[in-house]
Amino acid sequence: MPRKKTTAPAPPSCPxxxxxxxxxxxxxxxxxxxxxxxxxxxxxxxxxSGEAPTA
Structure with a gap:
C-alpha cells in the first residue's frame, strides 16, 4: 500500500x-x-519575512 505524501502547512502570511x-x-x-x-x-x-509574527 503506497504512503500518502503530506506536506507541512504553510505559515500564515503577514496581515x-x-x-x-x-x-x-x-x-x-x-x-x-x-x-x-x-x-x-x-x-x-x-x-x-512575509510570515505572520508569533509574538
Whole structure:
C-alpha cells in the first residue's frame, strides 16, 4: 500500500503586507502636500519575512 505524501502547512502570511515583505507609502511634496507616487519599504510587522509574527 503506497504512503500518502503530506506536506507541512504553510505559515500564515503577514496581515499587513500580505506575505510580500514590502509595504508602500504615498509620497507627498510641496506646500499643498500633493501626492506624486509611492515608495516601497520593509514591512515592520514581519521585518520582511512575509510570515505572520508569533509574538
Amino acid at each position: 499587513v503586507c500580505q506575505g510580500s515583505g514590502e509595504v508602500s507609502r504615498t509620497v507627498h511634496v510641496g506646500r499643498k502636500r500633493r501626492a506624486v507616487g509611492e515608495q516601497t519599504g520593509l514591512c515592520l510587522n514581519c521585518l520582511g
